[in-house]
Amino acid sequence: MRVWAVANQKGGVGKTTTSIALAGLLADAGKRVVVVDLDPHGSMTSYFGHDPDSLEHSAFDLFQHQGSVPQGLPGQLLLPTSHPSIALLPSSTALATLERQSPGQSGLGLVIAKSLAQLWDDFDHAIIDSPPLLGVLMVNALAASQQLAIPVQTEFLAVKGLERMVSTLAMINRSRKQALPYTIVPTLFDRRTQASLSTLRTLRNAYPDHLWPAYIPVDTRLRDASRAGQTPSQFDDKSRGVLAYRALLKHLLSNELAAQVA
Numbered sequence: 001m002r003v004w005a006v007a008n009q010k011g012g013v014g015k016t017t018t019s020i021a022l023a024g025l026l027a028d029a030g031k032r033v034v035v036v037d038l039d040p041h042g043s044m045t046s047y048f049g050h051d052p053d054s055l056e057h058s059a060f061d062l063f064q065h066q067g068s069v070p071q072g073l074p075g076q077l078l079l080p081t082s083h084p085s086i087a088l089l090p091s092s093t094a095l096a097t098l099e100r101q102s103p104g105q106s107g108l109g110l111v112i113a114k115s116l117a118q119l120w121d122d123f124d125h126a127i128i129d130s131p132p133l134l135g136v137l138m139v140n141a142l143a144a145s146q147q148l149a150i151p152v153q154t155e156f157l158a159v160k161g162l163e164r165m166v167s168t169l170a171m172i173n174r175s176r177k178q179a180l181p182y183t184i185v186p187t188l189f190d191r192r193t194q195a196s197l198s199t200l201r202t203l204r205n206a207y208p209d210h211l212w213p214a215y216i217p218v219d220t221r222l223r224d225a226s227r228a229g230q231t232p233s234q235f236d237d238k239s240r241g242v243l244a245y246r247a248l249l250k251h252l253l254s255n256e257l258a259a260q261v262a
């Protein structure tokens with residue numbers, strides 16, 4: 001199984017949309033995908049028609065066993081989605097109690113990695129939608145992953161948030177054997193606005209080695225897909241947003257190949 005996280009400490013930058021778009025395209029290609037909602041807001045869980053405020057069982061259950069994960073539990077928590085090849089490990093509001101806990105003290109940093117290890121043979125790919133705070137949940141997402149996508153909204157204040165995310169990553173990398181490879185994904189790009197153009201330029205100068213050289217455009221079809229509870233490619237396979245996400249997926253998959261060769 002390949003495990004990717006989608007993270008940024010800023011909200012509203014397209015993390016959930018990116019997670020679901022990539023999962024949808026992988027599933028369309030015949031992969032068995034598990035999506036993990038580690039954001040206590042539960043947007044991904046809601047997207048697929050489940051209510052994070054009323055779910056009795058969720059990813060939270062995995063954290064209730066002092067850092068060990070009972071055999072079989074991750075599989076029992078999975079819920080269906082709009083796509084037959086995508087299973088959801090849902091969030092619930094209870095996860096908020098973990099979000100601010102200091103990861104060092106709790107011993108809970110590897111709960112998601114251990115949980116996914118139990119699902120290794122059942123899925124080809126996992127995609128983790130991460131919370132916007134650096135706490136136990138973010139640490140779990142990054143510790144479980146082999147690759148990270150950082151969506152960055154192409155507007156003026158976004159670069160500051162990105163700096164924070166990159167320094168969080170540097171901190172987390174100190175406790176990993178190998179640095180986590182990451183790709184910056186410009187999102188919500190509107191080529192008519194000065195802000196989008198100049199942010200893209202800033203990103204190109206500041207992160208030449210980590211920037212995906214294209215961008216995800218503003219596309220209302222992505223919003224419509226979320227309203228319909230379908231993955232973007234289920235909703236409209238030909239939309240500009242889906243075309244861009246298809247190119248992004250290709251880029252991320254080729255990163256994996258490059259890493260295997262190295």
Ligand SMILES: Nc1ncnc2c1ncn2[C@@H]1O[C@H](COP(=O)(O)OP(=O)(O)O)[C@@H](O)[C@H]1O
Binds near residue numbers: 010014189219
């Ligand atoms: N490329 C895009 N074009 C248009 N709307 C988008 C795009 N990406 C995300 N959105 C919308 O913007 C809002 C925030 O996106 P979301 O993926 O939930 O961000 P995050 O998970 O980072 O908070 C959602 O309403 C989503 O449908």
Ligand SMILES: [Mg+2]
Binds near residue numbers: 044
């Ligand atoms: Mg989100």
